[in-house]
Amino acid sequence: MATSKHLIGFLNFLSFLLSIPILGGGIWLSSRANTTDCLQFLQWPLIIIGVSIMVVSLAGLAGACYRNIFLMYVYLWSMFVIIAALVGFVVFAYSVTERGSGRPVMNRVYLDYSLQDYSGWLADRVADQRYWAKISSCIRDSHVCRKMARSAGGAPESADLFYLRKLTPVQSGCCKPPTSCGYTYMNETYWAPGEGLTGIDTDCLRWSNDQLQLCYGCGSCKAGVLASLKTSWRKVSVINIVILIILVLLYVVAWAAFRHIKSIDNEEAHGETRMEKARPTYLI
Structure with missing residues (x-):
């Protein structure tokens, strides 16, 4: 049981580290929104997702360290929602930037845009x-x-x-x-x-x-x-897809470890109940 809790704590720490590049991608989009792409609202979903992963990972880490089952539940269910949101963001980013590209121009290196x-x-x-x-x-x-x-x-x-x-x-x-x-x-x-x-x-x-x-x-x-937005979003989305795959793997392992902890707790609880029933009673 202690090993499983240590494993969950380690996985929470890894997910906390993975939130850093997601948050960094949002901040990078924010900097481009102020200087190049000039569209202000696109970076906020990514920043919110990155901060959410950080907070939830810390909650899960605290739950693993202090053996708090409630915090572990919070971590698992919240992370499921966050992963779903990240999947939605990646799909949305690709769908809205799917069409359009520059047009080659004869005797020019640069492209024209329509x-x-x-x-x-x-x-x-x-x-x-x-x-x-x-x-x-x-x-x-x-x-x-x-x-x-x-x-x-x-x-x-x-x-x-x-x-x-x-x-x-x-x-x-x-x-x-x-x-x-x-x-x-x-x-x-x-x-x-x-x-x-x-x-x-x-x-x-x-x-x-x-x-x-x-x-x-x-x-x-x-x-x-x-076209500039498409380039920016595609760069960030590639990183997000890699992180998403790793997050899903970490989540599956953490869920399996949590179920192992719950099964051990249930066995111990049933064992104590059987011992109580088997304990002899003395009539005075």
Whole structure:
């Protein structure tokens, strides 16, 4: 029985350690929400799950150390709910980022992004003007476009060098017009109309050389945010899947150890009852 309780305590300690990368993933998403992805609510479910695993693991560890059956029950049932929530989060993250990707452009290293390539709940939320006003303001305040500037000998880099750059989705979608529009490169965020706009994309008319406007109102900018979110979520989800598999294995072992403890307790209780019944009584 002591061995089983020590095992449960050790498993609780391991689950506590596993909560750290989950919480770290949520904090990383939070940092990106403030600087790059600019969508504020997505990181909170992961942070809540990570903190919950920490608290429940500590409760289970205390139950194992002090032989408190109630705390062990709390640990097992709470961890079951948390694992189910983590499964739901991983499935949700993959389902809402399933569709959409960048479009290759001839003679360019970077990709172009179009909102038409994205659909579903997340795309609708990003495209909603109420949310987009906050997201675009966040992108503008992060100065992501200003940070693109490079120079060679005091002059902006040439168009040929710019075309060889691997831009982030937000840089490509928000800081320059779509390639199909036919604008002529002057510098990273200043593009002159060509001999005639060849693109039929409405983003061609939304582009502005005003450094406060650029393509922040373009569908390509929204698509760039969605592509950036997809990359961020997929990275975190891979880690979460690995942790989830380990958590399930630890939970199965902990449940088996707890049932062993309960069976021993029941046997001891039945043994004491039989001894009470078998004890001789003396008439006085």
